[in-house]
Amino acid sequence: MGVDLPEDALVARSRDGDLEAFTGLVEAYQSRIYNLAFRLVGNREDAGDMAQEVFIRAFMALKGFKGRASFSTWLHRVAANVCLDELRRRRRQPVTSLDATYRTSDGDDLARQVADPAPGPEELAEREEVQRAVQLGIRSLTPAHRLVVVLRDIQGLTYQEMSQALGVSVGTVKSRLNRARESLRHTFAGRELLGRAAVCSGEGGEKA
Amino acid sequence: MKCQQVCEHLSAYIDGALAEPLRRAVEEHVNACPRCAAELEGLRRTVKLVASLQKAEPPVTFSRDLRAALRARARRGARGAGAFRTGLGGLRWAPVAAIAIVAVLVGVGLNSMVGTSLKSPAAGPPGVLAEYGREAGRSGEPAAAGGASDSKLAAAPTQPDSSQGGGALAPTVPPLPGEYPATGGLPAYITHKVIKNGDLAVRVADVQDAYRRVAFVVDGAQGYVEQSSVWTGEEPVPVEKMNEAAVKTAMLVVRVPGGAFTRVMDEIGKLGRVVRRSESGQDVTQEYVDTDSRVRNLQRQEARLLEIMSKAATVDEILRVENELSRVRGDIEMLQGRLRYLDSLVAMSTIQVSLEQEQGVPPLPGGGHLGERMWRAFLLTGRAIANFFYALAVFLAGSVPVLVVLAIVAGLVWWGVRARRRRA
Numbered sequence: 001m002g003v004d005l006p007e008d009a010l011v012a013r014s015r016d017g018d019l020e021a022f023t024g025l026v027e028a029y030q031s032r033i034y035n036l037a038f039r040l041v042g043n044r045e046d047a048g049d050m051a052q053e054v055f056i057r058a059f060m061a062l063k064g065f066k067g068r069a070s071f072s073t074w075l076h077r078v079a080a081n082v083c084l085d086e087l088r089r090r091r092r093q094p095v096t097s098l099d100a101t102y103r104t105s106d107g108d109d110l111a112r113q114v115a116d117p118a119p120g121p122e123e124l125a126e127r128e129e130v131q132r133a134v135q136l137g138i139r140s141l142t143p144a145h146r147l148v149v150v151l152r153d154i155q156g157l158t159y160q161e162m163s164q165a166l167g168v169s170v171g172t173v174k175s176r177l178n179r180a181r182e183s184l185r186h187t188f189a190g191r192e193l194l195g196r197a198a199v200c201s202g203e204g205g206e207k208a
Numbered sequence: 209m210k211c212q213q214v215c216e217h218l219s220a221y222i223d224g225a226l227a228e229p230l231r232r233a234v235e236e237h238v239n240a241c242p243r244c245a246a247e248l249e250g251l252r253r254t255v256k257l258v259a260s261l262q263k264a265e266p267p268v269t270f271s272r273d274l275r276a277a278l279r280a281r282a283r284r285g286a287r288g289a290g291a292f293r294t295g296l297g298g299l300r301w302a303p304v305a306a307i308a309i310v311a312v313l314v315g316v317g318l319n320s321m322v323g324t325s326l327k328s329p330a331a332g333p334p335g336v337l338a339e340y341g342r343e344a345g346r347s348g349e350p351a352a353a354g355g356a357s358d359s360k361l362a363a364a365p366t367q368p369d370s371s372q373g374g375g376a377l378a379p380t381v382p383p384l385p386g387e388y389p390a391t392g393g394l395p396a397y398i399t400h401k402v403i404k405n406g407d408l409a410v411r412v413a414d415v416q417d418a419y420r421r422v423a424f425v426v427d428g429a430q431g432y433v434e435q436s437s438v439w440t441g442e443e444p445v446p447v448e449k450m451n452e453a454a455v456k457t458a459m460l461v462v463r464v465p466g467g468a469f470t471r472v473m474d475e476i477g478k479l480g481r482v483v484r485r486s487e488s489g490q491d492v493t494q495e496y497v498d499t500d501s502r503v504r505n506l507q508r509q510e511a512r513l514l515e516i517m518s519k520a521a522t523v524d525e526i527l528r529v530e531n532e533l534s535r536v537r538g539d540i541e542m543l544q545g546r547l548r549y550l551d552s553l554v555a556m557s558t559i560q561v562s563l564e565q566e567q568g569v570p571p572l573p574g575g576g577h578l579g580e581r582m583w584r585a586f587l588l589t590g591r592a593i594a595n596f597f598y599a600l601a602v603f604l605a606g607s608v609p610v611l612v613v614l615a616i617v618a619g620l621v622w623w624g625v626r627a628r629r630r631r632a
Contacts, residue, residue, distance in 0.1 A: 031265060034265070178218070
């Protein structure tokens with residue numbers, strides 16, 4: 001019932017507590033939200049939990065959604081709040097690094113062996129290497145910076161939409177995104193992912 | 209344009225988000241400056257790399273799991289959650305209420321001690337809160353009593369729950385007929401159910417102060433803050449740490465009793481410049497009646513099933529009836545949860561408040577409109593002058609004995625001098 005209705009009808013019905021209609025919305029957006037969560041936390045299990053939490057909170061809060069922004073933007077706002085909460089909570093209890101050694105009960109230090117999800121031919125492995133490096137780079141950003149980068153460059157939100165989703169002005173979005181990309185560029189340059197790229201030091205000559 | 213300035217805009221330049229004169233300035237600079245060109249190229253590649261990340265797909269069971277979780281939460285949520293949250297909300301603002309009461313007392317005490325006849329809307333720093341204490345008092349709902357009556361309100365919808373715990377075999381009891389006044393056309397115990405929603409965006413001089421005032425107004429109206437977040441502009445900050453950071457934006461979702469809706473909207477609106485205000489009412493009577501009759505149908509079905517169960521002969525029959533019974537009970541529970549949820553929405557209307565820093569205007573103590581501030585400043589100065597004369601009078605009165613002594617000494621000296629001169 002109701003799953004193939006237009007989006008605003010689904011939204012209206014969901015607001016009245018229609019779980020069927022809300023499932024329609026979930027199916028339309030689950031990939032986007034899951035992908036967002038995945039890029040923010042970096043592992044599938046937490047991403048799944050977080051995406052679930054996003055939709056649960058969205059369903060609870062839907063009555064507060066007035067259609068000023070698009071549903072997609074609104075959902076991103078909910079997602080941004082959930083993810084930031086989660087990331088902040090996590091900063092206090094840091095995730096174990098895969099590079100750290102694992103101490104057994106006998107006191108031996110073992111290197112962690114991480115299962116490689118898809119070992120394939122050479123170039124595929126290399127591409128995967130790059131993907132992992134990029135993901136690590138994103139995770140090295142502060143939560144707020146991570147969020148803007150993911151919202152813009154992965155989710156493809158416009159500045160206007162981001163400003164609505166984050167509850168800050170477009171100007172703030174611009175400068176935050178600039179700083180985030182800048183530090184990401186430094187990280188990537190350090191890992192030699194960018195090829196040859198100079199640094200704009202700011203004390204350079206004055207040009208008209 | 210300097211390199212550094214250009215650097216600040218490169219990111220927006222890549223996204224084509226720069227307005228015209230600026231865009232061209234950046235473009236010209238980049239064409240002429242190899243360093244910034246390299247920088248731009250680096251950023252472009254960075255963006256490309258990030259965008260090249262493969263899409264991660266959610267597990268196939270995602271939406272099924274979600275539905276199960278939502279069902280479970282709808283059932284649970286209709287029970288204790290409201291009371292729990294309200295209890296906490298009441299506690300959180302208790303210190304503020306206490307401070308306000310003390311401030312009122314101190315303010316009143318000071319006023320009567322100084323004894324000036326000037327009436328001022330704010331009596332210095334403690335008076336800011338005192339003002340609100342008075343407002344809360346005026347509405348006839350003492351702030352301290354807020355917590356107690358809140359829990360009463362929140363406890364009400366959970367009452368019917370006790371009848372269905374532990375899978376008791378008796379059919380669930382329908383709502384008590386006495387609880388609602390009769391209305392024509394509707395079942396006797398259902399009144400018109402209208403959910404009121406409000407949405408308010410206010411620009412204020414001091415977000416932090418306004419945030420507290422909102423909470424205070426809501427508390428005074430026996431409502432509670434359901435959700436809140438504050439932002440420093442960079443990152444959201446926990447509400448407890450609000451004092452340490454300069455808060456730029458705050459969002460609150462507050463629930464207030466339906467009767468206080470308009471008054472609360474008005475009072476929050478007075479905190480600053482209202483940039484958006486909307487109210488909406490949603491009539492859910494139809495849905496309520498529908499859901500209610502579905503519950504009744506299911507309850508009849510449940511009673512029938514119990515009857516069949518008592519006559520069942522084989523284990524297979526019993527199992528089949530049992531299955532059907534648990535499905536029916538599940539549905540009943542879900543629909544009753546919905547009814548309670550609707551009830552709570554109707555009893556407590558929801559207001560979404562967003563507070564934003566008024567841009568360009570530095571936060572002035574006290575807040576309010578220009579006229580109000582001028583009037584307040586005028587009164588303060590007037591009072592200061594009155595206080596001065598008052599103090600002067602007190603000082604003079606206090607000096608009288610000293611003056612008398614001095615006059616006697618001076619008189620004696622003068623008399624002595626004159627006597628000596630006469631002798632000479």
